[in-house]
Amino acid sequence: MDLDLTRIAEAPSLIDPVFLTTPQFVDEQLCAALGRRVLVKIETLNPLRSFKGRGADLLAREFEPGTRLVCGSTGNFGQAIGYAAARHGLSAEVFVPAGISPVKLTRMASYGVRVHEAGDGRAKEAAREYAAAHEGSVFVEDGRHPRISEGAGTIGVELLAAGEIDTVVLPVGDGALITGVARWIKEHAPRTRIVGVCAKGAVSMINSWRAGRVMPTGRADTFAEGIAVSSPVPESVNRMRPLVDDMVVVDDAAMLAAMRTALATLGVLPEPAGAAGLAAIAVHDLPGEVLATVVTGANTTPAAMAAAS
Template identity: 70%
Template sequence: MHATDLDVARIERATRLIAPVFLRSPQFFEEQLCSALGRRVLTKVETLNPLRSFKGRGVDLLAREFSPGTDLVCSSTGNFGQAMGYAATRHGMSAHVFVPTGTNPVKMRRMVAMGARVHEVEGDRFKQEARRFADQDPNRVFVEDGEHPRVAEGAGTIGVELLETEGIDTIVLPVGDGALITGVARWTKEHAPHIRVVGVCATGAASMVDSWKAGRAVSTEVADTFAEGIAINRPIAASVERMRVLVDDMVVVGDADMLDAMRLVLETVGVLPEPAGAAGIAALRVHDLPGATVATVITGANAPTALFPDVLTLGTSTSQSVS
Protein backbone atom coordinates (compact mmCIF):
# COMPACT_ATOMS: atom_id res chain seq x y z
CA MET A 1 0.00 0.00 0.00
CA HIS A 2 2.82 2.41 0.84
CA ALA A 3 5.40 1.07 -1.61
CA THR A 4 7.71 3.64 -3.19
CA ASP A 5 11.32 3.71 -4.35
CA LEU A 6 12.29 4.51 -0.74
CA ASP A 7 13.49 1.40 1.08
CA VAL A 8 12.96 0.86 4.81
CA ALA A 9 15.98 -1.47 5.00
CA ARG A 10 18.19 1.30 3.65
CA ILE A 11 16.70 3.75 6.17
CA GLU A 12 17.53 1.34 8.98
CA ARG A 13 21.03 0.86 7.63
CA ALA A 14 21.46 4.62 7.40
CA THR A 15 21.16 4.83 11.19
CA ARG A 16 24.55 3.09 11.31
CA LEU A 17 26.20 4.87 8.36
CA ILE A 18 25.42 8.56 8.78
CA ALA A 19 27.96 10.62 10.69
CA PRO A 20 27.05 10.39 14.39
CA VAL A 21 27.07 14.19 14.75
CA PHE A 22 23.75 14.28 12.83
CA LEU A 23 22.03 11.41 14.63
CA ARG A 24 20.16 11.08 17.94
CA SER A 25 19.07 14.73 18.05
CA PRO A 26 17.13 15.65 21.20
CA GLN A 27 13.38 15.11 21.27
CA PHE A 28 11.25 15.92 24.26
CA PHE A 29 7.98 17.34 25.56
CA GLU A 30 8.54 20.98 26.52
CA GLU A 31 5.76 21.72 28.98
CA GLN A 32 5.27 25.43 28.22
CA LEU A 33 5.13 24.69 24.50
CA CYS A 34 2.62 21.91 25.09
CA SER A 35 0.50 24.31 27.14
CA ALA A 36 0.64 26.98 24.45
CA LEU A 37 -0.42 24.50 21.77
CA GLY A 38 -3.06 22.78 23.91
CA ARG A 39 -1.77 19.22 23.50
CA ARG A 40 1.24 16.98 23.98
CA VAL A 41 3.85 18.00 21.40
CA LEU A 42 7.01 15.96 20.98
CA THR A 43 9.57 18.42 19.65
CA LYS A 44 12.68 17.17 17.89
CA VAL A 45 15.48 19.74 17.61
CA GLU A 46 17.54 19.19 14.43
CA THR A 47 19.64 22.33 14.85
CA LEU A 48 22.37 21.20 17.25
CA ASN A 49 24.88 20.02 14.67
CA PRO A 50 27.52 21.66 12.44
CA LEU A 51 24.89 22.64 9.84
CA ARG A 52 22.15 23.80 12.21
CA SER A 53 19.70 21.73 10.14
CA PHE A 54 18.56 18.21 9.34
CA LYS A 55 20.08 18.25 5.85
CA GLY A 56 23.31 16.55 6.91
CA ARG A 57 21.60 13.19 7.34
CA GLY A 58 20.53 12.70 3.74
CA VAL A 59 23.55 14.28 2.09
CA ASP A 60 26.06 12.35 4.20
CA LEU A 61 24.31 9.12 3.19
CA LEU A 62 24.21 10.14 -0.48
CA ALA A 63 27.88 11.16 -0.60
CA ARG A 64 28.91 7.59 0.17
CA GLU A 65 27.73 6.57 -3.31
CA PHE A 66 30.37 8.68 -5.10
CA SER A 67 34.11 8.21 -5.42
CA PRO A 68 36.63 10.55 -3.80
CA GLY A 69 37.55 13.34 -6.20
CA THR A 70 34.02 13.71 -7.56
CA ASP A 71 32.69 17.25 -7.97
CA LEU A 72 29.21 17.42 -6.46
CA VAL A 73 27.00 20.16 -7.93
CA CYS A 74 23.67 21.40 -6.61
CA SER A 75 21.32 24.35 -6.41
CA SER A 76 20.26 25.55 -2.99
CA THR A 77 18.93 28.42 -0.92
CA GLY A 78 21.37 27.51 1.83
CA ASN A 79 20.95 24.49 4.08
CA PHE A 80 21.30 21.82 1.39
CA GLY A 81 24.35 23.69 0.10
CA GLN A 82 25.89 23.63 3.56
CA ALA A 83 25.30 19.89 3.75
CA MET A 84 26.90 19.36 0.34
CA GLY A 85 29.97 21.34 1.36
CA TYR A 86 30.31 19.46 4.64
CA ALA A 87 29.81 16.00 3.12
CA ALA A 88 32.07 16.67 0.13
CA THR A 89 34.90 17.80 2.38
CA ARG A 90 34.39 14.83 4.71
CA HIS A 91 34.41 12.28 1.89
CA GLY A 92 37.26 13.72 -0.20
CA MET A 93 35.18 15.48 -2.84
CA SER A 94 34.39 19.06 -3.78
CA ALA A 95 31.05 20.86 -3.84
CA HIS A 96 29.75 23.59 -6.15
CA VAL A 97 26.56 25.26 -4.94
CA PHE A 98 24.49 27.55 -7.17
CA VAL A 99 22.33 30.04 -5.29
CA PRO A 100 20.08 32.95 -6.25
CA THR A 101 21.50 36.42 -5.72
CA GLY A 102 20.23 37.77 -2.40
CA THR A 103 20.40 34.41 -0.60
CA ASN A 104 20.26 34.63 3.21
CA PRO A 105 23.75 35.97 4.12
CA VAL A 106 23.94 33.73 7.18
CA LYS A 107 23.60 30.68 4.96
CA MET A 108 25.98 32.12 2.38
CA ARG A 109 28.75 32.49 4.94
CA ARG A 110 28.15 29.05 6.36
CA MET A 111 28.21 27.36 2.94
CA VAL A 112 31.62 28.86 2.29
CA ALA A 113 32.80 27.88 5.77
CA MET A 114 31.75 24.29 5.07
CA GLY A 115 33.98 24.20 2.00
CA ALA A 116 31.43 24.78 -0.76
CA ARG A 117 32.28 26.87 -3.81
CA VAL A 118 29.29 29.17 -4.09
CA HIS A 119 28.08 30.56 -7.43
CA GLU A 120 25.50 33.35 -7.32
CA VAL A 121 23.03 33.58 -10.20
CA GLU A 122 20.66 36.44 -10.95
CA GLY A 123 16.97 35.58 -11.08
CA ASP A 124 15.53 32.10 -10.78
CA ARG A 125 17.86 30.30 -13.19
CA PHE A 126 20.27 29.05 -10.53
CA LYS A 127 19.10 25.43 -10.88
CA GLN A 128 19.45 25.51 -14.67
CA GLU A 129 22.93 27.00 -14.32
CA ALA A 130 23.91 24.28 -11.87
CA ARG A 131 22.81 21.60 -14.32
CA ARG A 132 24.64 23.30 -17.19
CA PHE A 133 27.81 23.52 -15.10
CA ALA A 134 27.59 19.84 -14.15
CA ASP A 135 27.11 18.79 -17.78
CA GLN A 136 30.40 20.45 -18.79
CA ASP A 137 32.62 17.89 -17.04
CA PRO A 138 32.09 14.12 -16.67
CA ASN A 139 33.61 14.28 -13.19
CA ARG A 140 30.77 16.51 -12.02
CA VAL A 141 27.51 15.07 -10.67
CA PHE A 142 24.37 17.16 -10.28
CA VAL A 143 22.40 16.31 -7.14
CA GLU A 144 18.87 17.61 -6.65
CA ASP A 145 17.43 17.82 -3.16
CA GLY A 146 14.18 15.86 -3.02
CA GLU A 147 14.87 13.74 -6.09
CA HIS A 148 17.55 11.21 -5.12
CA PRO A 149 16.08 8.50 -2.86
CA ARG A 150 19.19 8.39 -0.62
CA VAL A 151 18.59 11.97 0.48
CA ALA A 152 15.06 11.07 1.59
CA GLU A 153 16.19 7.79 3.16
CA GLY A 154 18.82 9.62 5.18
CA ALA A 155 16.17 12.03 6.39
CA GLY A 156 14.04 9.00 7.19
CA THR A 157 16.31 8.23 10.14
CA ILE A 158 14.46 11.05 11.89
CA GLY A 159 11.37 8.87 11.66
CA VAL A 160 13.25 5.97 13.25
CA GLU A 161 14.11 8.18 16.21
CA LEU A 162 10.67 9.79 16.52
CA LEU A 163 8.95 6.42 16.77
CA GLU A 164 11.07 5.51 19.79
CA THR A 165 8.59 7.70 21.69
CA GLU A 166 5.32 5.83 22.04
CA GLY A 167 1.84 7.23 21.66
CA ILE A 168 2.29 9.59 18.71
CA ASP A 169 -0.93 10.19 16.77
CA THR A 170 0.28 12.68 14.16
CA ILE A 171 3.60 13.86 12.74
CA VAL A 172 3.68 17.41 11.34
CA LEU A 173 6.63 18.41 9.14
CA PRO A 174 7.71 21.37 6.99
CA VAL A 175 7.78 20.57 3.28
CA GLY A 176 10.33 22.03 0.91
CA ASP A 177 11.42 19.62 -1.83
CA GLY A 178 9.86 16.76 0.12
CA ALA A 179 12.86 14.67 1.17
CA LEU A 180 12.18 15.04 4.89
CA ILE A 181 8.49 14.22 4.89
CA THR A 182 8.76 11.32 2.45
CA GLY A 183 11.66 9.72 4.29
CA VAL A 184 9.98 10.03 7.68
CA ALA A 185 6.62 8.93 6.28
CA ARG A 186 8.12 5.87 4.59
CA TRP A 187 9.44 4.57 7.90
CA THR A 188 6.32 5.60 9.79
CA LYS A 189 3.83 3.97 7.43
CA GLU A 190 5.84 0.75 7.56
CA HIS A 191 6.09 0.57 11.35
CA ALA A 192 3.14 2.62 12.66
CA PRO A 193 0.63 3.05 9.83
CA HIS A 194 -2.00 4.52 12.15
CA ILE A 195 0.08 7.69 12.59
CA ARG A 196 -1.05 10.51 10.32
CA VAL A 197 1.67 12.43 8.48
CA VAL A 198 0.88 16.07 7.70
CA GLY A 199 2.99 18.41 5.59
CA VAL A 200 3.25 22.18 5.95
CA CYS A 201 3.99 24.69 3.19
CA ALA A 202 4.04 28.48 3.11
CA THR A 203 0.90 30.23 1.87
CA GLY A 204 3.01 32.08 -0.67
CA ALA A 205 4.73 28.91 -1.87
CA ALA A 206 1.99 26.31 -1.98
CA SER A 207 3.04 24.44 -5.12
CA MET A 208 3.75 21.24 -3.18
CA VAL A 209 0.24 21.36 -1.70
CA ASP A 210 -1.25 21.92 -5.16
CA SER A 211 0.88 19.10 -6.55
CA TRP A 212 -0.08 16.68 -3.77
CA LYS A 213 -3.76 17.41 -4.41
CA ALA A 214 -3.42 17.11 -8.19
CA GLY A 215 -1.24 14.00 -8.11
CA ARG A 216 1.35 15.59 -10.38
CA ALA A 217 3.95 18.34 -10.22
CA VAL A 218 2.23 21.74 -10.47
CA SER A 219 4.54 24.74 -10.83
CA THR A 220 3.86 28.37 -9.99
CA GLU A 221 5.52 31.51 -11.29
CA VAL A 222 7.09 32.60 -8.02
CA ALA A 223 7.46 31.62 -4.38
CA ASP A 224 6.44 34.56 -2.21
CA THR A 225 7.60 33.83 1.34
CA PHE A 226 10.45 34.75 3.65
CA ALA A 227 10.86 31.06 4.52
CA GLU A 228 13.47 30.20 1.89
CA GLY A 229 13.76 26.62 3.15
CA ILE A 230 10.25 25.86 1.88
CA ALA A 231 10.08 28.43 -0.94
CA ILE A 232 9.36 25.91 -3.69
CA ASN A 233 7.63 26.85 -6.93
CA ARG A 234 8.75 24.01 -9.22
CA PRO A 235 8.14 20.67 -7.47
CA ILE A 236 10.10 17.55 -8.34
CA ALA A 237 7.91 14.89 -9.93
CA ALA A 238 9.53 11.97 -8.08
CA SER A 239 8.99 13.67 -4.73
CA VAL A 240 5.35 14.45 -5.52
CA GLU A 241 4.78 10.81 -6.47
CA ARG A 242 6.18 9.67 -3.11
CA MET A 243 4.09 12.21 -1.23
CA ARG A 244 0.89 11.09 -2.90
CA VAL A 245 1.49 7.59 -1.51
CA LEU A 246 2.85 8.50 1.93
CA VAL A 247 1.40 11.83 3.12
CA ASP A 248 -2.07 12.03 4.66
CA ASP A 249 -2.70 15.77 4.55
CA MET A 250 -1.14 19.11 3.62
CA VAL A 251 -1.74 22.57 5.09
CA VAL A 252 -0.33 26.06 4.60
CA VAL A 253 0.80 28.75 7.04
CA GLY A 254 1.53 32.43 6.46
CA ASP A 255 4.77 34.27 7.09
CA ALA A 256 3.24 35.97 10.14
CA ASP A 257 2.30 32.54 11.52
CA MET A 258 5.88 31.32 11.14
CA LEU A 259 7.26 34.47 12.76
CA ASP A 260 4.95 33.95 15.72
CA ALA A 261 6.05 30.31 15.91
CA MET A 262 9.70 31.38 15.89
CA ARG A 263 9.01 33.57 18.92
CA LEU A 264 7.17 30.77 20.68
CA VAL A 265 9.97 28.25 20.09
CA LEU A 266 12.58 30.75 21.28
CA GLU A 267 10.60 31.44 24.46
CA THR A 268 9.89 27.82 25.28
CA VAL A 269 12.44 25.49 23.69
CA GLY A 270 15.26 28.02 23.90
CA VAL A 271 16.45 27.85 20.28
CA LEU A 272 15.80 30.35 17.50
CA PRO A 273 14.60 28.51 14.39
CA GLU A 274 14.60 29.91 10.90
CA PRO A 275 11.10 30.48 9.44
CA ALA A 276 10.87 27.12 7.66
CA GLY A 277 12.19 25.41 10.78
CA ALA A 278 9.20 26.68 12.75
CA ALA A 279 6.56 25.82 10.13
CA GLY A 280 5.41 22.68 11.94
CA ILE A 281 4.83 24.63 15.16
CA ALA A 282 3.00 27.32 13.16
CA ALA A 283 0.67 24.70 11.69
CA LEU A 284 -0.14 23.32 15.13
CA ARG A 285 -0.91 26.84 16.28
CA VAL A 286 -3.27 27.82 13.47
CA HIS A 287 -4.82 24.56 12.23
CA ASP A 288 -7.06 22.09 14.04
CA LEU A 289 -4.91 19.08 13.24
CA PRO A 290 -5.89 15.70 14.72
CA GLY A 291 -4.10 13.94 17.54
CA ALA A 292 -3.78 14.26 21.29
CA THR A 293 -0.03 13.64 20.98
CA VAL A 294 1.76 15.04 17.96
CA ALA A 295 5.39 15.22 16.90
CA THR A 296 7.16 17.90 14.93
CA VAL A 297 10.72 18.81 14.01
CA ILE A 298 12.56 22.12 14.33
CA THR A 299 14.33 21.58 11.03
CA GLY A 300 16.75 24.50 10.84
CA ALA A 301 18.21 27.45 12.74
CA ASN A 302 19.92 29.60 10.13
CA ALA A 303 17.63 32.60 10.37
CA PRO A 304 18.86 35.81 8.76
CA THR A 305 20.03 38.27 11.41
CA ALA A 306 17.75 40.91 9.90
CA LEU A 307 14.82 38.96 11.35
CA PHE A 308 16.13 39.02 14.91
CA PRO A 309 14.46 42.33 15.91
CA ASP A 310 11.07 41.08 14.66
CA VAL A 311 11.43 37.80 16.56
CA LEU A 312 12.52 39.52 19.76
CA THR A 313 9.54 41.86 19.64
CA LEU A 314 7.25 39.45 21.44
CA GLY A 315 3.59 39.45 20.50
CA THR A 316 1.00 39.66 23.28
CA SER A 317 -0.74 36.46 22.21
CA THR A 318 2.50 34.50 22.52
CA SER A 319 3.37 35.94 25.91
CA GLN A 320 -0.07 35.28 27.32
CA SER A 321 -0.20 31.74 25.99
CA VAL A 322 2.89 30.62 27.91
CA SER A 323 2.56 32.71 31.06
Protein backbone atom coordinates in the same frame (compact mmCIF):
# COMPACT_ATOMS: atom_id res chain seq x y z
CA MET B 1 8.12 3.12 -3.97
CA ASP B 2 11.85 3.65 -4.39
CA LEU B 3 12.56 4.46 -0.73
CA ASP B 4 13.92 1.28 0.83
CA LEU B 5 13.09 0.40 4.45
CA THR B 6 16.20 -1.72 4.81
CA ARG B 7 18.40 1.17 3.72
CA ILE B 8 16.69 3.49 6.22
CA ALA B 9 17.28 0.92 8.97
CA GLU B 10 20.96 0.67 8.01
CA ALA B 11 21.48 4.41 7.61
CA PRO B 12 22.25 5.20 11.29
CA SER B 13 25.32 2.99 11.06
CA LEU B 14 26.56 4.98 8.03
CA ILE B 15 25.63 8.61 8.66
CA ASP B 16 28.02 10.87 10.56
CA PRO B 17 26.93 10.46 14.23
CA VAL B 18 26.99 14.23 14.71
CA PHE B 19 23.60 14.37 12.94
CA LEU B 20 21.93 11.46 14.77
CA THR B 21 19.92 10.94 17.99
CA THR B 22 18.98 14.60 18.20
CA PRO B 23 17.03 15.82 21.26
CA GLN B 24 13.30 15.07 21.27
CA PHE B 25 11.07 15.76 24.23
CA VAL B 26 7.75 17.10 25.46
CA ASP B 27 8.16 20.61 26.85
CA GLU B 28 5.30 21.64 29.12
CA GLN B 29 5.68 25.35 28.37
CA LEU B 30 5.55 24.69 24.65
CA CYS B 31 2.48 22.48 25.09
CA ALA B 32 0.77 25.22 27.09
CA ALA B 33 1.60 27.82 24.44
CA LEU B 34 0.23 25.63 21.64
CA GLY B 35 -2.67 24.16 23.59
CA ARG B 36 -1.65 20.68 22.43
CA ARG B 37 0.50 17.76 23.59
CA VAL B 38 3.54 18.03 21.34
CA LEU B 39 6.73 16.01 21.04
CA VAL B 40 9.33 18.32 19.52
CA LYS B 41 12.56 17.20 17.87
CA ILE B 42 15.44 19.68 17.60
CA GLU B 43 17.54 19.25 14.43
CA THR B 44 19.58 22.43 14.84
CA LEU B 45 22.34 21.32 17.24
CA ASN B 46 24.88 20.15 14.70
CA PRO B 47 27.53 21.77 12.47
CA LEU B 48 24.91 22.64 9.83
CA ARG B 49 22.14 23.83 12.15
CA SER B 50 19.70 21.74 10.10
CA PHE B 51 18.54 18.19 9.39
CA LYS B 52 20.02 18.20 5.89
CA GLY B 53 23.27 16.53 6.92
CA ARG B 54 21.59 13.14 7.36
CA GLY B 55 20.60 12.74 3.72
CA ALA B 56 23.59 14.54 2.22
CA ASP B 57 26.05 12.38 4.14
CA LEU B 58 24.30 9.20 3.05
CA LEU B 59 24.24 10.37 -0.57
CA ALA B 60 27.91 11.41 -0.64
CA ARG B 61 28.97 7.86 0.18
CA GLU B 62 27.74 6.83 -3.29
CA PHE B 63 30.44 8.75 -5.19
CA GLU B 64 34.09 8.10 -5.93
CA PRO B 65 36.65 10.39 -4.25
CA GLY B 66 37.38 13.40 -6.40
CA THR B 67 33.84 13.70 -7.76
CA ARG B 68 32.50 17.24 -7.92
CA LEU B 69 28.94 17.54 -6.53
CA VAL B 70 26.92 20.37 -8.05
CA CYS B 71 23.56 21.59 -6.76
CA GLY B 72 21.18 24.51 -6.55
CA SER B 73 20.19 25.61 -3.07
CA THR B 74 18.89 28.45 -0.92
CA GLY B 75 21.51 27.50 1.64
CA ASN B 76 20.86 24.56 3.95
CA PHE B 77 21.19 21.83 1.33
CA GLY B 78 24.25 23.57 -0.07
CA GLN B 79 25.84 23.56 3.36
CA ALA B 80 25.06 19.87 3.77
CA ILE B 81 26.54 18.96 0.40
CA GLY B 82 29.65 20.97 1.20
CA TYR B 83 30.10 19.31 4.59
CA ALA B 84 29.52 15.81 3.19
CA ALA B 85 31.79 16.43 0.20
CA ALA B 86 34.66 17.46 2.45
CA ARG B 87 34.12 14.42 4.66
CA HIS B 88 34.18 11.96 1.75
CA GLY B 89 36.98 13.38 -0.39
CA LEU B 90 34.69 15.18 -2.86
CA SER B 91 34.27 18.83 -3.83
CA ALA B 92 31.15 20.97 -4.04
CA GLU B 93 29.84 23.73 -6.30
CA VAL B 94 26.59 25.35 -5.20
CA PHE B 95 24.43 27.71 -7.24
CA VAL B 96 22.25 30.08 -5.22
CA PRO B 97 19.62 32.71 -6.01
CA ALA B 98 20.45 36.34 -5.36
CA GLY B 99 19.71 37.69 -1.91
CA ILE B 100 19.85 34.50 0.14
CA SER B 101 20.76 34.59 3.82
CA PRO B 102 24.31 35.88 4.38
CA VAL B 103 24.47 33.47 7.32
CA LYS B 104 24.07 30.53 4.94
CA LEU B 105 26.55 31.96 2.43
CA THR B 106 29.20 32.32 5.11
CA ARG B 107 28.62 28.83 6.43
CA MET B 108 28.80 27.28 2.95
CA ALA B 109 32.11 28.99 2.32
CA SER B 110 33.44 27.65 5.63
CA TYR B 111 33.02 24.10 4.28
CA GLY B 112 35.01 24.84 1.15
CA VAL B 113 32.00 25.24 -1.14
CA ARG B 114 32.46 27.28 -4.32
CA VAL B 115 29.32 29.43 -4.43
CA HIS B 116 27.91 30.81 -7.70
CA GLU B 117 25.09 33.34 -7.80
CA ALA B 118 22.51 32.49 -10.46
CA GLY B 119 19.72 34.56 -11.91
CA ASP B 120 16.40 34.66 -10.13
CA GLY B 121 14.80 31.21 -10.25
CA ARG B 122 17.72 29.69 -12.18
CA ALA B 123 19.86 28.14 -9.44
CA LYS B 124 18.98 24.53 -10.23
CA GLU B 125 19.04 25.06 -13.98
CA ALA B 126 22.45 26.72 -13.78
CA ALA B 127 23.74 23.88 -11.61
CA ARG B 128 22.54 21.29 -14.15
CA GLU B 129 24.21 23.16 -16.99
CA TYR B 130 27.47 23.46 -15.08
CA ALA B 131 27.54 19.76 -14.17
CA ALA B 132 26.85 18.76 -17.77
CA ALA B 133 29.67 20.96 -19.04
CA HIS B 134 32.35 19.88 -16.55
CA GLU B 135 33.82 16.39 -16.55
CA GLY B 136 33.82 14.67 -13.18
CA SER B 137 30.76 16.63 -12.03
CA VAL B 138 27.44 15.21 -10.87
CA PHE B 139 24.26 17.25 -10.46
CA VAL B 140 22.50 16.37 -7.20
CA GLU B 141 19.00 17.56 -6.36
CA ASP B 142 17.33 17.67 -2.98
CA GLY B 143 14.11 15.67 -3.10
CA ARG B 144 15.10 13.58 -6.13
CA HIS B 145 17.75 11.14 -4.92
CA PRO B 146 16.34 8.29 -2.78
CA ARG B 147 19.39 8.32 -0.51
CA ILE B 148 18.63 11.87 0.62
CA SER B 149 15.11 10.89 1.68
CA GLU B 150 16.34 7.66 3.24
CA GLY B 151 18.82 9.61 5.32
CA ALA B 152 16.05 11.93 6.47
CA GLY B 153 14.01 8.81 7.25
CA THR B 154 16.24 8.18 10.25
CA ILE B 155 14.32 11.01 11.93
CA GLY B 156 11.24 8.79 11.70
CA VAL B 157 13.11 5.93 13.32
CA GLU B 158 14.07 8.18 16.22
CA LEU B 159 10.60 9.73 16.60
CA LEU B 160 8.91 6.35 16.98
CA ALA B 161 11.36 5.41 19.74
CA ALA B 162 9.53 7.99 21.90
CA GLY B 163 6.29 5.99 21.83
CA GLU B 164 2.90 6.34 20.20
CA ILE B 165 2.31 9.46 18.09
CA ASP B 166 -1.04 10.31 16.53
CA THR B 167 0.12 12.92 13.99
CA VAL B 168 3.53 13.99 12.70
CA VAL B 169 3.65 17.53 11.31
CA LEU B 170 6.57 18.42 9.03
CA PRO B 171 7.66 21.40 6.91
CA VAL B 172 7.70 20.63 3.19
CA GLY B 173 10.29 22.14 0.89
CA ASP B 174 11.56 19.73 -1.75
CA GLY B 175 9.94 16.84 0.14
CA ALA B 176 12.93 14.74 1.18
CA LEU B 177 12.14 15.09 4.89
CA ILE B 178 8.47 14.23 4.80
CA THR B 179 8.83 11.34 2.36
CA GLY B 180 11.69 9.72 4.25
CA VAL B 181 10.02 10.07 7.65
CA ALA B 182 6.63 8.97 6.31
CA ARG B 183 8.10 5.93 4.57
CA TRP B 184 9.35 4.57 7.89
CA ILE B 185 6.39 5.61 10.02
CA LYS B 186 3.72 4.31 7.65
CA GLU B 187 5.37 0.89 7.79
CA HIS B 188 5.89 0.73 11.55
CA ALA B 189 3.01 2.87 12.86
CA PRO B 190 0.41 2.91 10.08
CA ARG B 191 -2.23 4.68 12.18
CA THR B 192 0.00 7.73 12.60
CA ARG B 193 -1.06 10.55 10.31
CA ILE B 194 1.53 12.51 8.32
CA VAL B 195 0.76 16.19 7.71
CA GLY B 196 2.91 18.45 5.54
CA VAL B 197 3.20 22.21 5.93
CA CYS B 198 3.81 24.71 3.12
CA ALA B 199 4.13 28.48 3.22
CA LYS B 200 1.04 30.37 2.06
CA GLY B 201 3.26 32.18 -0.43
CA ALA B 202 4.73 28.95 -1.83
CA VAL B 203 1.94 26.47 -2.54
CA SER B 204 3.36 24.52 -5.49
CA MET B 205 4.00 21.42 -3.35
CA ILE B 206 0.51 21.30 -1.86
CA ASN B 207 -1.05 21.92 -5.28
CA SER B 208 1.11 19.17 -6.81
CA TRP B 209 0.27 16.73 -4.00
CA ARG B 210 -3.44 17.33 -4.54
CA ALA B 211 -3.22 17.03 -8.32
CA GLY B 212 -0.86 14.06 -8.38
CA ARG B 213 1.45 15.83 -10.81
CA VAL B 214 3.87 18.74 -10.78
CA MET B 215 2.05 22.08 -10.61
CA PRO B 216 4.62 24.88 -10.84
CA THR B 217 3.75 28.35 -9.62
CA GLY B 218 5.29 31.76 -10.04
CA ARG B 219 8.03 33.02 -7.79
CA ALA B 220 7.48 32.09 -4.14
CA ASP B 221 6.46 34.97 -1.88
CA THR B 222 7.58 34.07 1.64
CA PHE B 223 10.43 34.83 4.00
CA ALA B 224 10.74 31.08 4.68
CA GLU B 225 13.38 30.43 2.01
CA GLY B 226 13.82 26.81 3.13
CA ILE B 227 10.31 25.96 1.88
CA ALA B 228 10.05 28.55 -0.90
CA VAL B 229 9.52 25.99 -3.66
CA SER B 230 7.94 27.04 -6.96
CA SER B 231 8.71 24.01 -9.16
CA PRO B 232 8.52 20.68 -7.32
CA VAL B 233 10.67 17.64 -8.03
CA PRO B 234 8.51 15.02 -9.82
CA GLU B 235 10.01 12.07 -7.92
CA SER B 236 9.19 13.75 -4.63
CA VAL B 237 5.59 14.45 -5.64
CA ASN B 238 5.17 10.81 -6.66
CA ARG B 239 6.43 9.62 -3.27
CA MET B 240 4.27 12.04 -1.33
CA ARG B 241 1.00 10.92 -2.87
CA PRO B 242 0.73 7.57 -1.02
CA LEU B 243 2.65 8.64 2.09
CA VAL B 244 1.19 11.99 3.14
CA ASP B 245 -2.31 12.15 4.66
CA ASP B 246 -2.87 15.90 4.58
CA MET B 247 -1.23 19.21 3.73
CA VAL B 248 -1.83 22.65 5.26
CA VAL B 249 -0.46 26.15 4.75
CA VAL B 250 0.79 28.78 7.18
CA ASP B 251 1.53 32.42 6.49
CA ASP B 252 4.67 34.33 7.36
CA ALA B 253 3.03 35.90 10.41
CA ALA B 254 2.25 32.46 11.84
CA MET B 255 5.83 31.29 11.29
CA LEU B 256 7.21 34.42 12.93
CA ALA B 257 4.93 33.83 15.93
CA ALA B 258 6.14 30.21 16.08
CA MET B 259 9.76 31.38 16.04
CA ARG B 260 9.00 33.56 19.05
CA THR B 261 7.22 30.70 20.80
CA ALA B 262 10.18 28.38 20.25
CA LEU B 263 12.58 30.98 21.57
CA ALA B 264 10.48 31.68 24.66
CA THR B 265 9.77 28.03 25.53
CA LEU B 266 12.62 25.96 24.10
CA GLY B 267 15.42 28.51 24.07
CA VAL B 268 15.90 27.77 20.35
CA LEU B 269 15.39 30.31 17.56
CA PRO B 270 14.45 28.46 14.35
CA GLU B 271 14.63 29.95 10.91
CA PRO B 272 11.14 30.54 9.46
CA ALA B 273 10.92 27.21 7.61
CA GLY B 274 12.21 25.44 10.71
CA ALA B 275 9.24 26.76 12.67
CA ALA B 276 6.59 25.86 10.09
CA GLY B 277 5.51 22.68 11.91
CA LEU B 278 5.02 24.58 15.16
CA ALA B 279 3.09 27.26 13.26
CA ALA B 280 0.75 24.66 11.75
CA ILE B 281 0.02 23.14 15.15
CA ALA B 282 -0.74 26.61 16.51
CA VAL B 283 -3.16 27.68 13.78
CA HIS B 284 -4.75 24.45 12.51
CA ASP B 285 -7.00 21.99 14.35
CA LEU B 286 -4.91 18.93 13.55
CA PRO B 287 -6.17 15.52 14.68
CA GLY B 288 -4.76 13.45 17.52
CA GLU B 289 -3.95 13.61 21.21
CA VAL B 290 -0.16 13.47 20.76
CA LEU B 291 1.45 15.42 17.92
CA ALA B 292 5.10 15.54 16.90
CA THR B 293 7.05 18.05 14.86
CA VAL B 294 10.64 18.81 13.95
CA VAL B 295 12.46 22.11 14.28
CA THR B 296 14.33 21.58 11.04
CA GLY B 297 16.77 24.47 10.85
CA ALA B 298 18.17 27.51 12.64
CA ASN B 299 20.14 29.44 10.03
CA THR B 300 18.15 32.57 10.71
CA THR B 301 18.77 35.75 8.74
CA PRO B 302 19.68 38.83 10.77
CA ALA B 303 16.37 40.45 9.74
CA ALA B 304 14.29 37.44 10.83
CA MET B 305 16.29 37.16 14.03
CA ALA B 306 15.60 40.81 14.85
CA ALA B 307 11.91 40.43 14.08
CA ALA B 308 11.58 37.36 16.31
CA SER B 309 13.57 38.72 19.23
